[in-house]
Structures are given as structure tokens and as C-alpha cells.
Amino acid sequence: IKRIGVFTSGGDAPGMNACIRSVVRTALYNNTQVSGILQGYQGMIDNQFIEMNSRSVSNIIQLGGTILKTARCSEFRTVEGRKKAYDNIKAAGIDALVGIGGDGTFTGIEVFSREYDIPVIGIPGTIDNDLYGSDFTLGFDTACNTVIEAIDKIRDTAASHDRLFFVEVMGRDSGCIALNTGIAGGAEAILMPEKETAIDDLIERLEGAVAGKKTSTIVIIAEGDQNGGAYNIAKHVKTKFDFYDTKVTILGHLQRGGSPSSFDRVLASRLGFSAVNLLLAGETRRVVGLKGNEIQHVPIEESINNKAFKLAPDMIELSHILAI
Numbered sequence: 454i455k456r457i458g459v460f461t462s463g464g465d466a467p468g469m470n471a472c473i474r475s476v477v478r479t480a481l482y483n484n485t486q487v488s489g490i491l492q493g494y495q496g497m498i499d500n501q502f503i504e505m506n507s508r509s510v511s512n513i514i515q516l517g518g519t520i521l522k523t524a525r526c527s528e529f530r531t532v533e534g535r536k537k538a539y540d541n542i543k544a545a546g547i548d549a550l551v552g553i554g555g556d557g558t559f560t561g562i563e564v565f566s567r568e569y570d571i572p573v574i575g576i577p578g579t580i581d582n583d584l585y586g587s588d589f590t591l592g593f594d595t596a597c598n599t600v601i602e603a604i605d606k607i608r609d610t611a612a613s614h615d616r617l618f619f620v621e622v623m624g625r626d627s628g629c630i631a632l633n634t635g636i637a638g639g640a641e642a643i644l645m646p647e648k649e650t651a652i653d654d655l656i657e658r659l660e661g662a663v664a665g666k667k668t669s670t671i672v673i674i675a676e677g678d679q680n681g682g683a684y685n686i687a688k689h690v691k692t693k694f695d696f697y698d699t700k701v702t703i704l705g706h707l708q709r710g711g712s713p714s715s716f717d718r719v720l721a722s723r724l725g726f727s728a729v730n731l732l733l734a735g736e737t738r739r740v741v742g743l744k745g746n747e748i749q750h751v752p753i754e755e756s757i758n759n760k761a762f763k764l765a766p767d768m769i770e771l772s773h774i775l776a777i
């Protein structure tokens with residue numbers, strides 16, 4: 454392998470820049486050149502490659518977002534789109550790929566590497582922490598820290614006004630952000646897709662909070678929860694339970710930005726390093742990840758085909774107990 458192409462794809466996540474830096478510097482250290490591919494799969498199709506050197510990744514370890522930009526690209530899902538991408542990649546002298554992103558990113562390189570003879574490695578980067586093959590994905594820890602900072606602030610005003618807040622967090626179909634931040638932020642209830650909660654059960658819990666003389670209450674709702682989002686839930690709860698003045702906060706995209714935490718920077722650095730080492734050792738079609746404190750790699754199709762369930766039962770139980 455003489456030249457590795459690195460790209461980010463799907464939703465951006467804090468830690469992606471730290472990971473790009475690690476890929477670039479590990480490759481250069483091993484006398485391998487690196488091209489940055491701009492805007493993910495779209496950049497392959499549009500011929501957007503930039504030469505990376507040690508200095509092009511200076512001072513980016515602390516930056517959120519991705520210096521290579523990202524996009525969701527429908528053209529790459531077509532045979533013609535992938536052919537264009539392959540021709541451009543070959544012409545640019547790129548003979549291996551490292552893709553940082555989520556499920557869609559992995560599916561893209563999986564199909565691509567079956568059609569064309571090009572080694573590929575995937576690195577899990579998404580705030581959702583919903584990928585099989587790694588205990589944690591890049592950006593999850595930072596996003597959780599952002600959310601608890603917001604919950605703490607909401608708690609100040611909720612407690613001052615004796616209010617009930619419904620706070621909706623991201624995660625797509627995963628309740629990882631909701632459960633972790635609900636526990637860390639001392640939420641009175643957490644609603645998430647992996648564990649259905651009926652509105653009547655939620656109301657029972659809220660009545661319990663009132664009986665326990667709680668003057669403010671925070672309910673964290675994962676955006677993928679079956680009850681239809683924070684506004685809808687607040688409306689339904691209000692019809693049967695009117696003890697508190699009720700407010701809704703949707704945290705939205707602020708969860709995606711910001712300087713990566715120390716954990717995400719180190720994880721990104723380790724995964725970038727191991728992705729390049731795998732390629733140079735002749736491996737392909739693997740996803741690198743963290744298992745305990747060890748770096749592991751799994752076949753890419755295994756990561757795509759398995760649903761990650763990362764909600765530890767003890768955490769669900771303790772979230773109830775600590776809310777009394």
C-alpha cells in the first residue's frame with residue numbers, strides 16, 4: 454500500500470479530527486502517503502482529494518466537526534456512482550481506504566470492496582454509540598458531556614420554578630445517550646426505544662415524585678422512543694397529570710458539536726492508529742473498536758448485520774432506584 458485515502462461520512466462526531474490526525478501520522482510514520490477525501494463518498498465521485506502531511510493535521514485534535522467535511526451521498530448507492538468513485542480513486546493513486554462514520558459508512562465500503570479490489574477499514578464515529586464491534590463510538594462521550602451540562606442548567610431553572618421538564622436527546626434508534634445522561638444528570642425518568650414505557654407508567658412515576666415531595670422533575674426522552682417525541686409526550690401527560698408547570702427542551706444538533714473529551718481524543722487516536730496498522734498488515738473489510746480496554750477488530754459485515762445493544766440491565770434498574 455502506497456497511499457491511503459481517509460474520509461468521514463454520515464453525521465459528524467467530536468473526535469473525528471483526532472482520528473484523521475492519527476490516521477495521517479501513523480501512515481506517514483510508516484512511509485505511506487495519505488489523501489484526504491472531502492465530503493465522504495461525494496468527494497470520491499466529484500474527485501475531491503487533498504494531499505495530507507503532518508502539518509495538515511496540526512492543531513486539530515481539539516476541534517469538533519471534521520476538517521474533511523461530511524455528507525450523506527445517494528449517488529454512491531448506485532453502481533454508476535461507485536464506478537465513478539473507483540476510477541477517481543485509482544487515478545489519484547489511492548490503494549486503500551479508511552472510512553470514519555456509522556452504519557451507512559460501513560455499508561458503503563462493504564459494497565465497494567466487494568465490487569472492486571481495494572482494502573478498506575471502518576472506524577466507528579457517531580454520537581449515537583449504536584454500532585456493533587466497539588463498546589464506544591467516537592463522539593458519544595463528548596455528546597453525553599454536552600447533554601449533562603445542559604441538564605444541569607435546566608435543573609437550576611426547573612428547581613427554581615417547581616417545573617417538570619421533558620428533555621429530548623439524540624441517538625436515532627438508540628437510547629444510549631438518554632440512559633447515560635439520564636443517570637449522570639439525575640433524571641426522574643428516562644424514555645428510550647430499547648425499553649418501552651407507557652405514558653400511564655410514566656405518569657405513575659411522576660406521581661411518585663410528587664408523593665416523595667420532589668419540587669422539580671426532569672424526564673429524558675431519546676428521540677427514537679416509541680411515544681412520539683417530547684412535545685407529544687408532554688401533551689399527553691398534561692391531559693392526566695397537571696401538578697407541575699411543564700416545559701419541553703429539544704437539545705438537537707448542539708449535541709453534535711464541541712471540543713472532543715479526553716476520552717474521545719484518546720479513543721480516536723487509538724482507532725486511527727490500529728486502522729492503518731491493519732491495512733499495512735494486509736487486512737481488509739474490518740471495523741476497529743474498543744472492547745474493555747483492548748482494541749479489537751471485527752468483520753465489517755458482522756458489524757453491519759448485528760444490532761448493538763449497549764444498555765446494561767443494571768443501569769436501567771439503577772436509573773429507577775436513584776430517582777426516588
Ligand code: F6P
Pocket residue numbers: 464555579580581623624625676709
Ligand atoms: O447519527 C447522528 C445523529 O445526530 C442522530 O442522533 C440524529 O438522529 C441524526 O444524526 C440527525 O441527522 P441530521 O444531522 O442529518 O439531521
